[in-house]
Amino acid sequence: MNKNTWIVGFMLFAIFFGAGNLIFPPNLGFSSGQFFWPAIFGFVITGVGLPLLGIIVGSLDEDGYKGALKKINPTFGVIFLVAIYLTIGPLFAIPRTGATSYEMAVVPFLDKPSAMSLFIFTLIFFGITLWLSINPSKMVDRIGSILTPLLLVSIIALVIKGFMLLSDESPVTADSNIYTGNTRSFFTGFTNGYNTMDAIAAIAFSVIVISAIKGKGITKETGLFKQTAFSGIIAAIALGFIYVSLGWIGSRYHLTQDELSNISNNELDLGTYLLTHVANATYGTFGKLLIGAIVSLACLTTATGLVVAVSEYFHEIFPKISYKMYAVVFTLFSLVLANQGLSSVIAMSVPVLLVLYPIAMTLLLTMLLAKFIPTPQLAMQIPIFIVTIIAILSVLQIQFQIAPFMDHLPLKGESMEWLLFAIVGYVIGLLIGKDKEKIVYS
Secondary structure, rough: OOOOHHHHHHHHHHHHHHHHHHHHHHHHHHHHHHHHHHHHHHHHHHHHHHHHHHHOOOOOOOHHHHHHHHHHOHHHHHHHHHHHHHHHHOOOOOHHHHHHHHHHHHHHOOOOOOOOHHHHHHHHHHHHHHHHHHHHHEEEHHHHHHHHHHHHHHHHHHHHHHHHHHOOOOOOOOOOOOOOOOHHHHHHHHHHHHHHHHHHHHHHHHHHHHHHHHHOOOOOOOHHHHHHHHHHHHHHHHHHHHHHHHHHHHOOOOOOOHHHHHHHHHHOHHHHHHHHHHHHHHHHHHHHHHHHHHHHHHHHHHHHHHHHHHHHHHHHHOOOOOHHHHHHHHHHHHHHOOOOOOHHHHHHHHHHHHHHHHHHHHHHHHHEEEEEHHEEHHHHHHHHEEEEEEEHHHHHHHOOOOHHHHOOOOOHHHOHHHHHHHOOOOOOOHHOOOOOEEEEEO
């Protein structure tokens, strides 16, 4: 590893570490209580392991996921990537960065938060985002060399004081409706990791990483794969450490019944509330400034990375519109949605994530297998098709109760009902397509 690998790794960490990465771990820690460790282990698998896998798999083809998915099915590749980029872009993830920054960096200093204060803040936030995004060639060094060290120092300062404050505290009592044992807690943490959007964001961010590494003079496939893997591991270690630390703090921070009622009655986000109050308890008034700095830096770097990734992708498939125009349009659209508020943005994104994540996980695993095992096209097409149907039906049952048979599928209680179907589909595809042309990612 060299200096450039560290810079790209830090840049990758910074663009991954955004809104959800801050608020979901302490929320999980508080809710899981005495079952914190199995819950956070599950969370880290989907919140760290899958994004790392996503970045590495993206380097299997010299054209990234665009080229890799074309080998599976060109039409599916375009539809899936458009859905991914819109989800982690202007529809959900980018607006969430602005809304979270406002709630955690500004609201604690306001007597009466208003729609106008939200608009003014998000206008400034997305203005800076656009400025950072408009020249993507400079983004890697701006984020990897400058913003990431500031972000890491701020987070570590909060974590150290949090450990000192809460080291003698016992775990809070777990939510008995959800966390009923180690196994259930693990799978609850596993599915909660979806909310970070990082596994599907990895599909988008892999383009940035590969471009950055190529920009440093590494173009051969073996070197590209190696440097991508090292950069991903650096980001994964940093993410894992922070997730566990913030989650542990949440699991030890006791709230009174009045505080819980206040959170419920005012529809406050639990993770946001916990982080803000931990910062205040550890650093006093300075704590509010510290958490504001952490949130603003984290969300700004993520928003910038997302705008760049989404704009570059759409410029590739519709080149008549310039990259800069895409960046402006997606930033303005995100500004509008961010002004709907954090809770609304999160609520709207959950059903979409429950559909996309099983498909993404199936895709990543089958592509990784194809790296080592010559795989017929059908062995990738069949499981992806089946999992897509299962994921859509599962969400329809959750939202509208129109597919009751879904409740009786194996692993439904763990929200993993798609897994067995993916395995069976893969095996069927191998058998049917054994004499046909194989997909190989060299």
